[in-house]
Amino acid sequence: MPFETLSEVRAHGGIQGVYRHDSTATGTPMTVAVFVPQHEPGTRLPVLWYLSGLTCTHANVMDKGEYRAACAEHGIILIAPDTSPRGEAVPDDAAYDFGQGAGFYVDATEAPWAANFRMRTYIEDELPALIAADFPVDIDRQGITGHSMGGHGALTIGLRNPDRFRSVSAFAPIVAPMQVPWGEKALGGYLGPDRAAWREYDACALIADGARVAEMLVDQGDADNFLTGQLRPELLAEACSAAGIDLTLRMQPGYDHSYGFISTFMADHIAWHAARLG
Amino acid sequence: MPFETLSEVRAHGGIQGVYRHDSTATGTPMTVAVFVPQHEPGTRLPVLWYLSGLTCTHANVMDKGEYRAACAEHGIILIAPDTSPRGEAVPDDAAYDFGQGAGFYVDATEAPWAANFRMRTYIEDELPALIAADFPVDIDRQGITGHSMGGHGALTIGLRNPDRFRSVSAFAPIVAPMQVPWGEKALGGYLGPDRAAWREYDACALIADGARVAEMLVDQGDADNFLTGQLRPELLAEACSAAGIDLTLRMQPGYDHSYGFISTFMADHIAWHAARLG
Numbered sequence: 001m002p003f004e005t006l007s008e009v010r011a012h013g014g015i016q017g018v019y020r021h022d023s024t025a026t027g028t029p030m031t032v033a034v035f036v037p038q039h040e041p042g043t044r045l046p047v048l049w050y051l052s053g054l055t056c057t058h059a060n061v062m063d064k065g066e067y068r069a070a071c072a073e074h075g076i077i078l079i080a081p082d083t084s085p086r087g088e089a090v091p092d093d094a095a096y097d098f099g100q101g102a103g104f105y106v107d108a109t110e111a112p113w114a115a116n117f118r119m120r121t122y123i124e125d126e127l128p129a130l131i132a133a134d135f136p137v138d139i140d141r142q143g144i145t146g147h148s149m150g151g152h153g154a155l156t157i158g159l160r161n162p163d164r165f166r167s168v169s170a171f172a173p174i175v176a177p178m179q180v181p182w183g184e185k186a187l188g189g190y191l192g193p194d195r196a197a198w199r200e201y202d203a204c205a206l207i208a209d210g211a212r213v214a215e216m217l218v219d220q221g222d223a224d225n226f227l228t229g230q231l232r233p234e235l236l237a238e239a240c241s242a243a244g245i246d247l248t249l250r251m252q253p254g255y256d257h258s259y260g261f262i263s264t265f266m267a268d269h270i271a272w273h274a275a276r277l278g
Numbered sequence: 279m280p281f282e283t284l285s286e287v288r289a290h291g292g293i294q295g296v297y298r299h300d301s302t303a304t305g306t307p308m309t310v311a312v313f314v315p316q317h318e319p320g321t322r323l324p325v326l327w328y329l330s331g332l333t334c335t336h337a338n339v340m341d342k343g344e345y346r347a348a349c350a351e352h353g354i355i356l357i358a359p360d361t362s363p364r365g366e367a368v369p370d371d372a373a374y375d376f377g378q379g380a381g382f383y384v385d386a387t388e389a390p391w392a393a394n395f396r397m398r399t400y401i402e403d404e405l406p407a408l409i410a411a412d413f414p415v416d417i418d419r420q421g422i423t424g425h426s427m428g429g430h431g432a433l434t435i436g437l438r439n440p441d442r443f444r445s446v447s448a449f450a451p452i453v454a455p456m457q458v459p460w461g462e463k464a465l466g467g468y469l470g471p472d473r474a475a476w477r478e479y480d481a482c483a484l485i486a487d488g489a490r491v492a493e494m495l496v497d498q499g500d501a502d503n504f505l506t507g508q509l510r511p512e513l514l515a516e517a518c519s520a521a522g523i524d525l526t527l528r529m530q531p532g533y534d535h536s537y538g539f540i541s542t543f544m545a546d547h548i549a550w551h552a553a554r555l556g
Contacts (some may be wrong), residue, residue, distance in 0.1 A: 009534060009536050009538035009539075010499075010501070010532040010533050010534065010538055010539070010542075011538035011539070011541060011542050012541070012542050013542070016538055063341055063342050063537075064341050064342070066344050066346075066347070068344075068541070068542075069344070069545075221288075223288070254288040255288050256287060256288065258287050259341075260287035260288055260289035260294055261287075261288070261289070263289060263290070263346070264288075264289050264290045264291070264346075267347075
């Protein structure tokens with residue numbers, strides 16, 4: 001078993017675990033939180049991936065996300081990976097929005113990041129295979145969601161893998177990183193100056209280039225400090241409209257960018273995914 | 279207004295605030311978390327006090343307690359105070375179970391604690407008056423709960439003030455501090471060697487001495503590491519049985535002492551208090 005158990009706690013009838021494993025994608029130990037609801041032995045449950053935002057680890061949503069009651073109700077396993085490789089041997093940057101804690105779910109090609117910052121491969125390929133081998137998941141029923149940078153991860157991974165993820169949603173996602181400061185810094189830093197290479201990491205560009213999913217659910221607080229400068233959900237609305245993607249974009253009055261916002265709409269998202277994961 | 283706003287975030291339709299004020303009881307600034315659900319302007323809502331356990335601040339339950347959805351559903355204001363005075367000028371102890379973060383909801387009489395460690399007066403008198411003046415609370419409808427050391431606080435404060443608190447519950451409370459190591463250390467340290475002075479801070483002793491409430495709800499995990507050494511809920515069951523107090527003591531299989539346990543049963547407790555607070 002590749003996973004070392006760091007902690008397991010009973011909650012809402014299931015087990016909230018935190019596990020560590022060595023990742024070949026990142027070349028580092030990686031930590032991941034997994035909630036497995038109570039279930040009949042031998043049954044396999046659908047999976048919802050939750051990708052976290054800048055500065056976060058696996059722990060932020062585990063502590064503040066309020067997802068366990070809804071996951072227990074719907075019988076869904078929720079997996080919360082870390083947002084980057086970490087450790088003293090891993091390159092880092094003093095800024096909060098680049099380096100450790102800010103992997104942006106890309107496979108970096110630029111030095112010194114390329115050796116470890118391979119979060120795309122980690123999330124798309126390596127971790128699902130490890131999870132499928134050791135947890136009671138039905139890997140044919142996967143959904144994906146995330147917040148902010150993690151919403152960007154959820155949208156882009158979902159758009160690139162419509163056969164693998166049946167449902168895609170996001171909380172306050174970065175929808176067009178090529179057009180906003182967070183994204184330009186990260187994509188330029190990890191991928192270099194050729195903007196053509198950035199397009200597969202930009203939800204709006206992916207849609208413009210032909211990527212399709214049937215539908216998406218996005219919640220966005222209208223009191224979010226990053227709304228107009230970094231998130232710009234109207235760009236996703238335009239892209240989806242042009243592409244015929246059924247986007248449900250809900251502007252939530254008075255909500256900011258915090259887990260107060262996320263936790264409020266978490267149960268809605270889990271129910272939405274559950275309806276699509278069968 | 280005595281409260282300085284440290285943060286206010288919209289969540290579950292209401293406002294989760296964190297406030298600071300100068301306390302005359304403790305002689306220090308104190309921080310308190312208050313959740314006010316959405317409500318009709320001019321209406322006043324019942325209040326549930328949540329007292330936290332050893333090492334906690336106002337923030338632990340705010341982050342991990344999962345109370346906001348239920349408070350919004352039932353229209354209840356939840357107040358989470360800190361567990362002691364804090365600051366460089368305040369006496370402290372290197373142990374986790376004494377000094378700052380471990381006020382035990384007593385008015386200390388021993389030096390050097392007596393000047394600041396007056397959490398009984400703070401919770402029973404000072405803070406309710408300040409809250410009543412500045413928040414939309416119906417101070418005639420108060421309930422109280424808490425966890426571990428805070429469960430001890432809830433039970434003892436509720437037993438001493440049956441006219442003020444209509445409902446009393448606890449999560450994994452210390453029920454007989456005079457008979458367990460945490461309590462003997464704290465009560466001895468804050469109150470001195472005369473054990474007669476400890477009795478008003480011991481739920482079982484208070485009941486033996488005639489204190490009464492109509493009923494109590496207590497949840498306790500049976501996988502709690504502190505169950506047999508520090509918590510001993512059977513002593514509360516015996517005391518309530520002898521006194522004719524209607525105790526609902528639920529042993530919860532597989533649950534430990536963490537917020538995984540608390541958050542699982544939080545909505546139950548809020549509904550239970552709501553039914554009694556009208």
